[in-house]
Amino acid sequence: MRAISASVRANDPQRGDRIALDRAAIWAGLVRKAENAVPFVAAMDECRVLERTANGLVREVVFHGERVRETVVFEPMTRVSFYRDDEHARWVIHNDIEEGADGELLLTFRAELDLGGGSDEDAAADRMHAGYVKAIETTLALSREALG
Numbered sequence: 001m002r003a004i005s006a007s008v009r010a011n012d013p014q015r016g017d018r019i020a021l022d023r024a025a026i027w028a029g030l031v032r033k034a035e036n037a038v039p040f041v042a043a044m045d046e047c048r049v050l051e052r053t054a055n056g057l058v059r060e061v062v063f064h065g066e067r068v069r070e071t072v073v074f075e076p077m078t079r080v081s082f083y084r085d086d087e088h089a090r091w092v093i094h095n096d097i098e099e100g101a102d103g104e105l106l107l108t109f110r111a112e113l114d115l116g117g118g119s120d121e122d123a124a125a126d127r128m129h130a131g132y133v134k135a136i137e138t139t140l141a142l143s144r145e146a147l148g
Contacts (some may be wrong), residue, residue, distance in 0.1 A: 002113045004129045008136045010105035019144045029143030030080045034072045041135045090114040
């Protein structure tokens with residue numbers, strides 16, 4: 001099992017963010033991402049909700065050309081978690097809305113990955129890390145677009 005994580009400031013003046021995001025706006029973006037990840041995740045070709053549950057949903061995605069079923073769990077205003085457990089890979093990915101030491105909102109992803117071992121696992125984990133940093137930045141940008 002491999003762990004990766006990264007955090008991005010929700011409102012970063014160095015990025016030229018003119019519309020400030022609050023927790024509710026980030027949460028709305030995370031829910032949209034769970035329901036249809038294609039605009040948010042570059043490696044995602046398809047995303048279809050199969051069923052809705054009391055605290056989330058089950059979806060089927062095509063990720064790097066591979067069809068995957070994920071269970072998504074919502075912890076309102078705090079966390080969205082994505083679970084995969086099949087014969088090819090196992091992971092849990094958390095998208096957390098957090099506050100930094102200075103009170104600034106952060107969007108953080110944390111992942112625990114078991115990608116089946118083998119020589120390609122390191123490269124796959126590195127690709128996922130880079131892809132998820134980009135997905136966080138895109139989630140924030142699309143959340144900002146929805147406001148303004």
